[in-house]
Amino acid sequence: MAIVELIVHPQLAGLAPDHPAAEAALGELLADLRDVPTLTATQHGHPAPGQKGVASDLVIALGTSGAVGGLVRVVHLWLQRDQRRSLKITRNVDGGQHIVKIEGDNISTEIISQALRSIADSNLDSSEQVDPS
Numbered sequence: 576m577a578i579v580e581l582i583v584h585p586q587l588a589g590l591a592p593d594h595p596a597a598e599a600a601l602g603e604l605l606a607d608l609r610d611v612p613t614l615t616a617t618q619h620g621h622p623a624p625g626q627k628g629v630a631s632d633l634v635i636a637l638g639t640s641g642a643v644g645g646l647v648r649v650v651h652l653w654l655q656r657d658q659r660r661s662l663k664i665t666r667n668v669d670g671g672q673h674i675v676k677i678e679g680d681n682i683s684t685e686i687i688s689q690a691l692r693s694i695a696d697s698n699l700d701s702s703e704q705v706d707p708s
Contacts, residue, residue: 588659611645
C-alpha cells in the first residue's frame with residue numbers, strides 16, 4: 576500500500592472549531608491517533624480564510640493496510656465519547672478531492688471501516704457521505 580494522506584476535520588455540533596470543547600476533542604483525537612503505531616498523525620495550522628486566528632488540519636498518513644484498521648478503532652471510540660462529534664475526511668487525488676463525512680448516533684465499526692476504506696482506496700470516482708441515522 577502506498578502512503579495515503581487523509582485530512583481530518585473533527586467537528587462538535589453547535590460549536591465553533593476554536594471553542595475550548597472542540598479544541599479539547601481535537602486534542603483527544605490527535606493523542607489517540609498517535610498511540611497507534613501504524614499511523615502518523617500531525618497537526619498543521621494555516622490562516623483561516625475570512626476569520627481571525629489559525630485553522631488546524633489534522634493529517635493522517637496511512638502506510639500499511641493495518642493502518643486503516645487502527646484508524647477505524649480510534650475513530651469509532653472517539654465518536655462514541657460524545658454524540659455531537661462527527662468527522663469530515665478528505666483525500667486529495669489527482670487534482671480533485673474525495674470527501675467522506677461520518678456522523679450519526681451509534682455508528683458501527685463496519686460503517687466506519689467501509690467509509691475509511693473507500694477513501695483510502697479511492698481513485699476519485701465521487702464524493703460519499705456516511706450518515707447511518
